[in-house]
Amino acid sequence: MNTEGDVDSDMECSDNECFGDDSDYYNTDDIDIEQVDPSKNDPEYFEFECLTEEQVERLLNESVELLSNNLQILPSLAKVLLHYHNWNVSEIIGKYRENASQLLINSRVKPSSAPASNNCSRYLTCPVCVLTHSSDKFLSLNCGHLFCKGCWTIHFEVQINQGISTGISCMARECEVLVPEDFVLKLVLQPNIKEKYLQYIFQDYVKSHPQLRFCPGPNCQVVIKSQDTKAKRATCSKCKSIFCFKCGIDYHAPTDCHTIQKWLTKCADDSETANYISAHTKDCPKCHICIEKNGGCNHMQCYNCKYDFCWMCLGDWKAHGSEYYECSRYKENPNIAHESVHAQAREALKKYLHYYERWENHLKSLKLEKETFDKLKTRINQKVMSGRGTWIDWQYLFTAASLLAKCRYTLQYTYPYAYYMDTGPRKELFEYQQAQLEAEIENLSWKIERAETTDRGDLENQMDIAEKRRTTLLKDFLDV
Amino acid sequence: MANIAAQRIKREFKEVIKSEEVAKCAIKLELVNDSFTELKGEIAGPPDTPYEGGNFVLEIKVPETYPFNPPKVRFVTKIWHPNISSVTGAICLDILKDQWAAAMTLRTVLLSLQALLSAAEPDDPQDAVVAKQYKENLEMFESTARHWTNIYAGGPDLNKDFNDKIRKLVEMGVEEHQARVALSSYNWDLERATEQLFS
Numbered sequence: 001m002n003t004e005g006d007v008d009s010d011m012e013c014s015d016n017e018c019f020g021d022d023s024d025y026y027n028t029d030d031i032d033i034e035q036v037d038p039s040k041n042d043p044e045y046f047e048f049e050c051l052t053e054e055q056v057e058r059l060l061n062e063s064v065e066l067l068s069n070n071l072q073i074l075p076s077l078a079k080v081l082l083h084y085h086n087w088n089v090s091e092i093i094g095k096y097r098e099n100a101s102q103l104l105i106n107s108r109v110k111p112s113s114a115p116a117s118n119n120c121s122r123y124l125t126c127p128v129c130v131l132t133h134s135s136d137k138f139l140s141l142n143c144g145h146l147f148c149k150g151c152w153t154i155h156f157e158v159q160i161n162q163g164i165s166t167g168i169s170c171m172a173r174e175c176e177v178l179v180p181e182d183f184v185l186k187l188v189l190q191p192n193i194k195e196k197y198l199q200y201i202f203q204d205y206v207k208s209h210p211q212l213r214f215c216p217g218p219n220c221q222v223v224i225k226s227q228d229t230k231a232k233r234a235t236c237s238k239c240k241s242i243f244c245f246k247c248g249i250d251y252h253a254p255t256d257c258h259t260i261q262k263w264l265t266k267c268a269d270d271s272e273t274a275n276y277i278s279a280h281t282k283d284c285p286k287c288h289i290c291i292e293k294n295g296g297c298n299h300m301q302c303y304n305c306k307y308d309f310c311w312m313c314l315g316d317w318k319a320h321g322s323e324y325y326e327c328s329r330y331k332e333n334p335n336i337a338h339e340s341v342h343a344q345a346r347e348a349l350k351k352y353l354h355y356y357e358r359w360e361n362h363l364k365s366l367k368l369e370k371e372t373f374d375k376l377k378t379r380i381n382q383k384v385m386s387g388r389g390t391w392i393d394w395q396y397l398f399t400a401a402s403l404l405a406k407c408r409y410t411l412q413y414t415y416p417y418a419y420y421m422d423t424g425p426r427k428e429l430f431e432y433q434q435a436q437l438e439a440e441i442e443n444l445s446w447k448i449e450r451a452e453t454t455d456r457g458d459l460e461n462q463m464d465i466a467e468k469r470r471t472t473l474l475k476d477f478l479d480v
Numbered sequence: 481m482a483n484i485a486a487q488r489i490k491r492e493f494k495e496v497i498k499s500e501e502v503a504k505c506a507i508k509l510e511l512v513n514d515s516f517t518e519l520k521g522e523i524a525g526p527p528d529t530p531y532e533g534g535n536f537v538l539e540i541k542v543p544e545t546y547p548f549n550p551p552k553v554r555f556v557t558k559i560w561h562p563n564i565s566s567v568t569g570a571i572c573l574d575i576l577k578d579q580w581a582a583a584m585t586l587r588t589v590l591l592s593l594q595a596l597l598s599a600a601e602p603d604d605p606q607d608a609v610v611a612k613q614y615k616e617n618l619e620m621f622e623s624t625a626r627h628w629t630n631i632y633a634g635g636p637d638l639n640k641d642f643n644d645k646i647r648k649l650v651e652m653g654v655e656e657h658q659a660r661v662a663l664s665s666y667n668w669d670l671e672r673a674t675e676q677l678f679s
Contacts, residue, residue: 127583128484128488128547128548128582128583129484129487129488130487130488130491131487145583147582147583151484151582154484154545154548155548155582158545158548158549159548169581170581171581171582171583172581172583173581173583173584173588174581175581
């Protein structure tokens, strides 16, 4: 698009008179396309960057420099202020102009009462080690509490070994003043402890910065940065972890951070029942042969009696083909208010299990994703060997499979959302859309598993429908 | 033991011995061994509290990293207090945890514990049963605490009613302290305490 635009503008320069109208026409067209705001079309649109540790250091140092230049204070004090105020430079400057001393007291840079006055004798007794040293061996923070250098060093080492860095404070009783970075680094000499301190302090800085998030992937050092601190999907460029930028756990749209947390706690608490429920096998509803589910699709066909049924509700699959996919909807017993406490408890468990089973089922399907991919590979190999299309001809199946995984992932997270929804027209609409998404996903899954030709029209159509259903649901219900 | 810790304890021990609180018999400190790693403390129940007249013995363990880390202190004498476990004697007090400062001493710890006896913090409880009673039925809490002070800390106030109830349970074969805990937990309701003990 850009190159074309450049060519157009070149032409405009050289042949202004002849092509004037034409190039104007193309230019307008160009601008129109560029103006489409991706955040409007894609409810999951999220702008973020993956930063290395060095890039984060640089970013933090920019704020430190800005603040220390602006207020004419030491960079290490600027860091204490920034950490305390979640790196909001303008807020700090504003408060500083308003009442500098109050800001410094609140941020634990200055003591709340007047600094301790020190006598100027040549020898002093350290209140911590109770030894007498010459006064040049003593140091204090802004609060004026003098301690010998040896004691400061041990104090820092003990605190750092307990994982404390930005929170290290003065050793005096009831003194809240925090120890700035340079003071610690000047006195801690053991390289391994110094290293630990720098690592902890870096972690504390990143955690207090609203625009930064550590990638939750195991042993991953990447920090994700975004201006937008919403519960959006972030993908780590290094370890490929997909997580919610706001709360740092697995991405969970359309459910919000608070609800998913509640749901996960509930699932963990009720794990006994859940374990019982999530047994891997079910009996065929017609011939009662034991069936183990080993693939992603919920449309099951019994290999024994060839009966088509739904894995979720064990009902006839034919009933699921229609537009109204009833199986994802939990039917509440309308008379529940009049039933006994016992019956209500049973009903509550039944409701929970309804949603939990579906949640668990999609989770399991997703876990089988790799196997599905391997199976696809084997199948494609066979086709290519028997001369039915080339390897490239069959690639579309992989694209379809990853789209299926994406749709199934969102579907999985619609169940906790529905569980916590109040009964009413909005829930009905949600469950209607959820049912539609579920139906399309199952269709897609079925079609991928049984793709026999290189004719991709039908499958691509199905992919498009499934993805549209997914985005429609998110557009209507993802509220971040 | 680290040099600084031993140095400090020796010094603090002297400080407490000479202090005016010792002269008034409000606090006491004794060495348990020669290595200064363990001490025995004692505080007098503050006046105008249910603990008045009692003497409370404390176990003080000095860690290797003292005074950069707080001493580990617990009540040896059984006590009925929202911030002290009636079972283990464990104490919930900020200066013994994250609010410790290296410049604090055993004397400040003993005085803070004494202050804790006069001013409980029921919203930050160590013993949930006691804290609940404190908040819901202060009078019941005070007479229970006074009774425990009498039995375990040598306090003066004898509670005949409470002692009778305990004796009834002891006659049924319940161990005395167990009977006292059950009765204290159920606001001295003999029936409910019995139910709990025999269920």
